[in-house]
Amino acid sequence: MDLLNRKKGSILLLLVLITVFPPVKALRVGSSVRTRPIIISIVPKSLDNPMLVEAKAAAELTARRLNVQVEWVGPFKVDVDTQIQIIEGLIRRKVDGIAVSCSDEERLRPVIDKAVAAGIKVATIGADAPESNRLFYCGTDNYAAGVECGKAMIRIVTAKGWTDRELNLVILTGSTKAHDLNERIRGFKDATADQIKLNYQTLLICDEDTTTAAKAVEAHLKKHPETDAFFFTGGWAFLGPPEAMPVYDQWCQNGGITVAMDTSYPVLQAALRGFAQALVGQDYRKMGEFTVSYLVCAIKDLPIPSEFIDTGLELADEASFSELLQTKKPWDIK
Amino acid sequence: MAVVRKLFLKRFRLKSLRTKIILSFAGLSLIPLILLAFLSYYTYLEILQQNVRTYTETVINRVERNLQIYLSDLERILELRNDYYILQYLKLSLIDDIEGNQKYTYRLWENLNNIKKYKTDLREVAITTLKGVKIGCYGVTNVDLSQNNLFQILANRTTQDNTMAIYGPHDDWLGGKVFSVGCAIYGDYDNFLGIMSIDVELDLLARICRDIRLGKSGYVTLVDQNGQIIFHPQPELIGKSVGLLLGNPVGESWRSGYYTHGNRVIMGKTLPLANWSIIGISDRAELIAEMTTVARMSFALIVGSIIVVILVALLLSGVLTKPLKELQASMRAAADNLNTIVPVRTDDEIGQLGRAFNQMLTQIRQLMRQSVQEQKKLRQIEMQVLQEQIKPHFIYNTLEVIIGLLETDQNEDVIKMVEALGAFFRISLSQGRELISIKEEVDHVRNYLYIQKLRHGEKYDYRIEVEDGIVHFKTLKLLLQPLVENAIYHGVRSLVSNEGLIVVRGYRAEETICFEVSDNGRGMPADLVMALNRSLRGEQPEDQAKHGYGLRNVHERIVLAFGQEYGLWLTSTLDQGTRVVLRLPMIKGEERVERRSG
Numbered sequence: 001m002d003l004l005n006r007k008k009g010s011i012l013l014l015l016v017l018i019t020v021f022p023p024v025k026a027l028r029v030g031s032s033v034r035t036r037p038i039i040i041s042i043v044p045k046s047l048d049n050p051m052l053v054e055a056k057a058a059a060e061l062t063a064r065r066l067n068v069q070v071e072w073v074g075p076f077k078v079d080v081d082t083q084i085q086i087i088e089g090l091i092r093r094k095v096d097g098i099a100v101s102c103s104d105e106e107r108l109r110p111v112i113d114k115a116v117a118a119g120i121k122v123a124t125i126g127a128d129a130p131e132s133n134r135l136f137y138c139g140t141d142n143y144a145a146g147v148e149c150g151k152a153m154i155r156i157v158t159a160k161g162w163t164d165r166e167l168n169l170v171i172l173t174g175s176t177k178a179h180d181l182n183e184r185i186r187g188f189k190d191a192t193a194d195q196i197k198l199n200y201q202t203l204l205i206c207d208e209d210t211t212t213a214a215k216a217v218e219a220h221l222k223k224h225p226e227t228d229a230f231f232f233t234g235g236w237a238f239l240g241p242p243e244a245m246p247v248y249d250q251w252c253q254n255g256g257i258t259v260a261m262d263t264s265y266p267v268l269q270a271a272l273r274g275f276a277q278a279l280v281g282q283d284y285r286k287m288g289e290f291t292v293s294y295l296v297c298a299i300k301d302l303p304i305p306s307e308f309i310d311t312g313l314e315l316a317d318e319a320s321f322s323e324l325l326q327t328k329k330p331w332d333i334k
Numbered sequence: 335m336a337v338v339r340k341l342f343l344k345r346f347r348l349k350s351l352r353t354k355i356i357l358s359f360a361g362l363s364l365i366p367l368i369l370l371a372f373l374s375y376y377t378y379l380e381i382l383q384q385n386v387r388t389y390t391e392t393v394i395n396r397v398e399r400n401l402q403i404y405l406s407d408l409e410r411i412l413e414l415r416n417d418y419y420i421l422q423y424l425k426l427s428l429i430d431d432i433e434g435n436q437k438y439t440y441r442l443w444e445n446l447n448n449i450k451k452y453k454t455d456l457r458e459v460a461i462t463t464l465k466g467v468k469i470g471c472y473g474v475t476n477v478d479l480s481q482n483n484l485f486q487i488l489a490n491r492t493t494q495d496n497t498m499a500i501y502g503p504h505d506d507w508l509g510g511k512v513f514s515v516g517c518a519i520y521g522d523y524d525n526f527l528g529i530m531s532i533d534v535e536l537d538l539l540a541r542i543c544r545d546i547r548l549g550k551s552g553y554v555t556l557v558d559q560n561g562q563i564i565f566h567p568q569p570e571l572i573g574k575s576v577g578l579l580l581g582n583p584v585g586e587s588w589r590s591g592y593y594t595h596g597n598r599v600i601m602g603k604t605l606p607l608a609n610w611s612i613i614g615i616s617d618r619a620e621l622i623a624e625m626t627t628v629a630r631m632s633f634a635l636i637v638g639s640i641i642v643v644i645l646v647a648l649l650l651s652g653v654l655t656k657p658l659k660e661l662q663a664s665m666r667a668a669a670d671n672l673n674t675i676v677p678v679r680t681d682d683e684i685g686q687l688g689r690a691f692n693q694m695l696t697q698i699r700q701l702m703r704q705s706v707q708e709q710k711k712l713r714q715i716e717m718q719v720l721q722e723q724i725k726p727h728f729i730y731n732t733l734e735v736i737i738g739l740l741e742t743d744q745n746e747d748v749i750k751m752v753e754a755l756g757a758f759f760r761i762s763l764s765q766g767r768e769l770i771s772i773k774e775e776v777d778h779v780r781n782y783l784y785i786q787k788l789r790h791g792e793k794y795d796y797r798i799e800v801e802d803g804i805v806h807f808k809t810l811k812l813l814l815q816p817l818v819e820n821a822i823y824h825g826v827r828s829l830v831s832n833e834g835l836i837v838v839r840g841y842r843a844e845e846t847i848c849f850e851v852s853d854n855g856r857g858m859p860a861d862l863v864m865a866l867n868r869s870l871r872g873e874q875p876e877d878q879a880k881h882g883y884g885l886r887n888v889h890e891r892i893v894l895a896f897g898q899e900y901g902l903w904l905t906s907t908l909d910q911g912t913r914v915v916l917r918l919p920m921i922k923g924e925e926r927v928e929r930r931s932g
Binding site: 036039041044047048053056057060061064069071072073074075076082085086088089092093 | 430432433436437439440443444447471472473474475476478507508509
C-alpha cells in the first residue's frame with residue numbers, strides 16, 4: 001500500500017506541474033503550431049460494458065482539468081476487427097494519444113505499432129498488449145488479481161471444509177485472446193495449485209457480453225448440476241437482472257461457490273444476494289484518470305514513471321460487501 | 335466475260351417486251367418497297383427513340399423512387415432525434431455534466447447501435463452537440479464544427495425549415511465513403527441543441543444504380559448539387575466533375591430533360607429531397623447499330639424482293655411472251671408461207687391477236703387468189719383486145735382498100751394507108767408493154783380512124799382534141815380504139831346522111847385524165863344505156879348482157895388496173911348520138927400497172 005500511495009503522490013505532483021507549467025513543446029506538435037487542443041482517444045474493447053463507464057467519466061473529468069479533449073471510441077460489442085478499423089481511423093485523424101483496451105493482443109499489436117510509428121503516443125488500458133510498442137499499460141495487475149481470486153477461493157473452500165474434496169470448477173471468461181483475462185486465469189490457477197483439489201470442468205466464453213454470460217452459466221448448471229464452484233474473470237454475468245439466473249440462484253442457495261473479478265455497484269448487489277462469496281475489483285476511475293494524465297505527459301514529452309501504471313486491486317468478501325457498496329455510485333443504466 | 339455479256343444482252347435486250355415486263359415489274363414492286371422500307375426505317379427509328387426515352391425515363395423514375403423511399407426511411411429514422419435520452423444528453427452536454435450524462439451515454443450508444451441495425455447500409459448514427467461532441471455508434475468523438483458541413487447547413491436553418499439535409503459524398507473518419515443525412519434538434523424553446531446525423535455507405539447508391547443498364551453500355555449516374563459525380567459504374571470517376579462525362583461547359587440542362595450530346599443520349603432528373611441529379615446516359619451508337627441491323631434487314635428484304643420480283647417477272651414474262659413469240663415465229667413463217675396458221679390457245683388479247691392474224695392471212699390468201707384471177711383475167715382481156723386488133727376481115731378490108739388505091743394510082747394514099755396500118759399494129763403490140771403514153775394511144779386511134787375513114791369514104795368525119803398537157807402521161811394501151819370502133823359501127827356508119835362525126839377528146843379533170851369518145855350517130859334507147867351501164871358496174875350478170883362486149887372489156891381492164899373509181903360511163907340519146915367518158919389516173923413514167931382497188 002505504501003508503494004501505491006507513493007505512486008499516487010508522484011502522479012499528483014506531475015499533474016500539478018503539467019497544469020501550472022506546460023512545457024513549451026506541449027504547444028507544438030512536430031514543427032507546426034498546434035491549432036487544436038490535444039486529443040486523446042480511448043479505445044475500449046466494447047462500448048456495451050458498463051463497468052467502463054466509470055473509467056470514461058474519470059477520463060473526461062481529467063481531460064477537462066488538463067484542458068485536453070478525450071474521446072471514447074470502440075465497437076459496441078467486442079469486435080477486434082472494428083477495433084482495428086477504429087485505430088486506423090484515429091491514425092488518419094492524427095489524434096495525439098490513443099489508449100487501447102486489447103480484446104485480442106495478437107491482432108491489435110500491428111495497428112498499435114503502426115500508430116506508434118505515426119508519432120501517436122499509444123498506451124494500453126485495462127487489457128495489455130505487452131509485446132507491442134505501446135508506451136505503457138495502465139490498469140490492474142491481472143495476474144495478481146487472479147492470484148487474489150485464487151486465494152479467496154482457497155479461503156472459502158477451507159471454510160466449508162471441502163479441502164479434501166475434488167471440486168468441479170468452471171471458469172467464465174470474456175475471450176481466450178485477451179491478455180488481461182488470460183493473466184487472471186493464470187494467476188488463479190497458480191494460486192490454487194497444490195492448495196485445493198480443483199477439477200476444471202470447462203471454460204465458458206461470453207465475449208464479454210452480459211446476456212451471453214448469464215445464459216452460459218444457466219445452461220451449464222442445467223447440464224452440470226454437480227458443479228461446485230465458478231471463477232468469473234469478469235463481472236458480466238451479474239450486470240443483468242438477477243431474475244434472469246434462477247438456476248444459478250438456486251445453485252448458490254445450495255452452497256455453490258463463486259469468486260468473481262469486479263467490484264462495481266451491480267456486481268456487489270448481486271454478491272449481497274448470495275451470487276458470489278468473494279470479489280476482486282479494479283479501479284476503473286483510476287484507469288481513466290491515469291491513462292489520460294500519463295498520455296498527456298507523453299504527448300508533452302514528460303517522463304512516464306513506469307511502463308506499468310498499476311491502478312491497484314479492491315478485495316471484498318461476504319463480510320465487506322455491504323460496506324463497500326456504500327462507497328459505490330448506483331448505476332441506473334439498464 | 336464477253337460471252338456472258340453477249341448472252342445476257344441477247345437474252346435481255348432492252349427493247350424486248352420481256353425486258354420491259356421485267357423492268358416494269360421490278361419498278362412497280364421496288365418503288366413501293368423502297369418507300370415502305372424508308373417509311374419503316376424512320377418509323378422504327380422514331381419508335382425506338384421514343385422507347386429508349388420511355389425506358390430511360392422509367393429507369394430514372396425507378397432509381398428516383400428507390401432513392402426517395404430510402405431517404406424517406408432515413409427521414410423517419412431521424413424523427414427519433416426527439417427521443418428523451420437524446421434531448422437529455424444534449425441538455426446535460428450544454429452544462430458539461432459529464433457524470434450526469436454517463437447513463438445517457440450508455441443508453442444512446444445502445445439506441446444508436448440499434449438504429450444502425452435498421453438498415454445494413456448505415457455506417458454511423460450520431461448526435462452532435464453544440465460543443466462539437468459527437469456521440470454515435472462508435473462512441474464519443476470530438477468534431478470541428480466549422481469543418482462539419484452538415485452541421486453548418488442545419489445550424490443555419492430555422493425551426494420552420496426543420497427538414498432533412500444531405501451532404502456528401504465524403505470520407506468518414508473510419509475511412510469509408512459515405513453520404514450524410516441529418517436533422518436539427520431543437521429544445522423546448524426552439525433553441526438549436528445540435529443535430530442527429532446518419533452516415534450511409536456510398537455503396538448504397540451503387541447497389542441501387544449499379545445493375546441498371548440502359549442498353550449494352552448505357553448506365554445511370556448520380557451527380558450532387560455541385561456537379562460532382564457521386565455514383566458512377568467506374569468508381570474512379572466518383573468525386574469528379576460531371577463535365578468529364580458531358581463535356582465542358584456543362585451548363586445546367588443535364589439536370590433535367592432529354593437531349594443528345596455527341597454520341598450520347600442524356601436524360602436527367604433532379605431528386606428533390608437531396609437536390610441530386612439522376613442522369614441516364616445511353617450510347618447513341620447502340621441505337622444506330624440497332625438501326626443498322628434494321629437497315630440491313632430492309633436492304634436484305636429489298637434485295638430479296640428484287641430477286642423474287644425478277645424471278646416472278648421472268649416467269650410471268652415467259653408466260654406472257656411465249657404466245658407472242660409463237661405469234662412472231664408464225665408471222666415470220668407466214669412471210670414465206672401464207673398457209674401458216676398461228677396456234678391460238680388463249681382467249682386473251684394475244685389469242686385475239688393470233689386470231690386476227692389468222693384472219694388477215696386468210697384474207698391475204700383470198701386477195702392473192704383474187705389478184706391472181708384478176709391478173710389472169712386482165713391478160714385474157716388484153717389478148718382478146720389484141721385478137722380484136724388483128725381481125726381478119728379488118729386486115730382483109732384494109733388490104734382491099736389499099737389494092738383499090740393502087741389500082742386507081744392513088745399511090746400517096748397507099749403510102750399513108752400502109753404507114754397508118756403499120757403504126758396501128760406497132761402500137762397494138764408495143765413490144766408487150768402494158769402501159770403506153772397517151773400520145774401513142776391517141777396516135778393509135780388516129781391511125782385507126784384514118785384507115786377506117788379511107789374505107790368508109792365520106793360517110794362520117796372525125797376530130798381528135800387532146801390537151802398537150804396530158805400526152806406524156808401513161809395509159810393502158812388500146813382503150814380508145816374499141817370505143818371509136820363502136821362509134822363507127824354502132825353510131826355513124828349507118829347514118830343516111832354523110833354528116834356523121836366522131837370526136838375524141840382528152841383532158842385533165844382535177845387529178846384524173848378523162849377521155850370522151852362521142853358521136854352524133856343513132857344513139858341508144860335509155861333502157862339499153864341503163865343496161866349497159868349496169869353491165870359495166872357488174873350489177874348485171876355478164877351472160878345476161880347481150881350488148882357492149884367491147885365496152886365491158888375496156889371497163890374491166892381499167893378497173894382491174896386502177897380500181898373501181900376509174901372506168902367508163904356511157905350516155906346516149908336515141909337518134910342523137912352516144913358519148914363514152916373514160917376516166918384514168920394520172921400515171922407518170924414507167925409505173926407498173928397494179929390493181930389499185932380493194
